[in-house]
Amino acid sequence: xxxxxxxxxxxxxxxxxxxxxxxxxxxxxxxxxxxxxxxxxxxxxxxxxxxxxxxxxxxxxxxxxxxxxxxxxxxxxxxxxxxxxxxxxxxxxxxxxxxxxxxxxxxxxxxxxxxxxxxxxxxxxxxxxxxxxxxxxxxxxxxxxxxxxxxxxxxxxxxxxxxxxxxxxxxxxxxxxxxxxxxxxxxxxxxxxxxxxxxxxxxxxxxxxxxxxxxxxxxxxxxxxxxxxxxxxxxxxxxxxxxxxxxxxxxxxxxxxxxxxxxxxxxxxxxxxxxxxxxx
Ligand code: DO4
Ligand code: MG
Numbered sequence: 199x200x201x202x203x204x205x206x207x208x209x210x211x212x213x214x215x216x217x218x219x220x221x222x223x224x225x226x227x228x229x230x231x232x233x234x235x236x237x238x239x240x241x242x243x244x245x246x247x248x249x250x251x252x253x254x255x256x257x258x259x260x261x262x263x264x265x266x267x268x269x270x271x272x273x274x275x276x277x278x279x280x281x282x283x284x285x286x287x288x289x290x291x292x293x294x295x296x297x298x299x300x301x302x303x304x305x306x307x308x309x310x311x312x313x314x315x316x317x318x319x320x321x322x323x324x325x326x327x328x329x330x331x332x333x334x335x336x337x338x339x340x341x342x343x344x345x346x347x348x349x350x351x352x353x354x355x356x357x358x359x360x361x362x363x364x365x366x367x368x369x370x371x372x373x374x375x376x377x378x379x380x381x382x383x384x385x386x387x388x389x390x391x392x393x394x395x396x397x398x399x400x401x402x403x404x405x406x407x408x409x410x411x412x413x414x415x416x417x418x419x420x421x422x423x424x425x426x427x428x429x430x431x432x433x434x435x436x437x438x439x440x441x442x443x444x445x446x447x448x449x450x451x452x453x454x455x456x457x458x459x460x461x462x463x464x465x466x467x468x469x470x471x472x473x474x475x476x477x478x
Contacts, residue, residue: 199237200383200469201228201348203316204257209250210237211383216250217241224263225437228339233347234388260316260380261339261350264437267314267378269335269354270425271304272297273418273444280448284362293365303420303428306368308354308442309378320476322376323455327357330455333445334399334463336391336415338422339384341438344430346422348384349391351463351471352442355379355455376476380440385468390422391415395466399447402460409453413446415465 199212208219208227219240221227230236272278278298282291297304315321323330337352355378361371385391398412422443429441455461455475464470 199234199386201237201261201386202254202383203259203261203263204253205259206253206257209254210241210244212241215246216248216254217244217246218250218253219244225265228261228348228384229341229438231341231343231345233341234386237386258317258382260311260314260319261384262311262314262380262440265311265439266307266435267309267311267380267440267442268429269306269308269372269442270420270444271306273303273420273425274413274446275417275419276413276446276448277444281361283451284358285365288362288364290362290365298419303425305425305429306372308373313373313375314378314380315376315473316379317381317471317473319379319473320376321353321355321379321461321473322374322476323355323478324357324360324374325478327360327371328454329359330355330357331449331453332399332401332455332461332463334397334447335442335445336397336465337380338426338441338443339438340426340430340435340441342435344426346390346426347438348386349465349468350380350384350440351382351465351468352440353379353461353463353471353473354442354445379471379473381471382469391467393418397446398464400462401449401455402462403456403458408459409449411447417446418443
């Protein structure tokens with residue numbers, strides 16, 4: 199099933215039927231134990247109506263309210279290579295190689311909810327950067343007690359020249375207004391997401407595709423549980439947290455996002471997240 203946050207309420211899609219929840223507090227709605235069973239129970243007292251689909255189309259928002267967004271890095275081979283290349287002149291390359299194989303993963307704080315955009319909203323590239331990419335990432339919703347209760351699509355928009363100049367600049371390369379996109383929904387199931395599914399990235403410029411690639415989630419080097427374990431080891435999250443799990447797709451070095459580019463990220467079972475790069 200899929201949970202959509204909209205400005206008109208929370209819409210539940212289950213087996214191609216659409217329902218409007220009675221809940222009014224997104225944080226409480228998604229942060230329940232055994233979310234799949236809890237929402238299935240809600241459905242018993244709700245009536246399906248196809249008009250609720252129109253609410254999604256017209257009023258969708260990012261599926262976040264009181265959560266922090268964290269991200270993992272260098273979890274795919276491609277990400278390791280790209281970071282080593284971009285930081286070799288500054289002497290940072292070795293760090294990425296080492297973190298790929300180390301027991302402790304790279305985890306970093308990505309965004310507060312206010313810096314996150316939802317479907318069809320604009321993402322931004324920094325004014326002080328010349329080399330920017332989208333990073334398409336399977337994103338976990340983890341509840342307060344550390345259960346992975348759902349999945350969404352994430353875009354970890356990043357400035358490669360800033361992170362490549364010095365690894366200590368990572369927070370500036372990663373975290374700024376509208377640097378993160380999440381959506382379109384939280385996919386909730388009674389079993390873990392199928393990691394044989396794919397993550398696809400397509401970038402359009404002036405209506406034409408300028409980049410397109412897919413990767414299977416199972417190319418990730420670490421387990422999703424391991425990433426959550428490190429994140430929750432010494433941090434508590436009152437409303438749960440979102441965790442981007444790293445990118446396995448990075449365009450060739452000659453590519454940089456431009457104003458007006460449309461970025462589409464599709465993850466099987468979850469959906470497509472589409473955003474446009476806004477004017478600097
Ligand atoms: O260490 C740099 C960032 C890594 C990252 O965001 C990724 O691999 O997705
Ligand atoms: Mg990333």
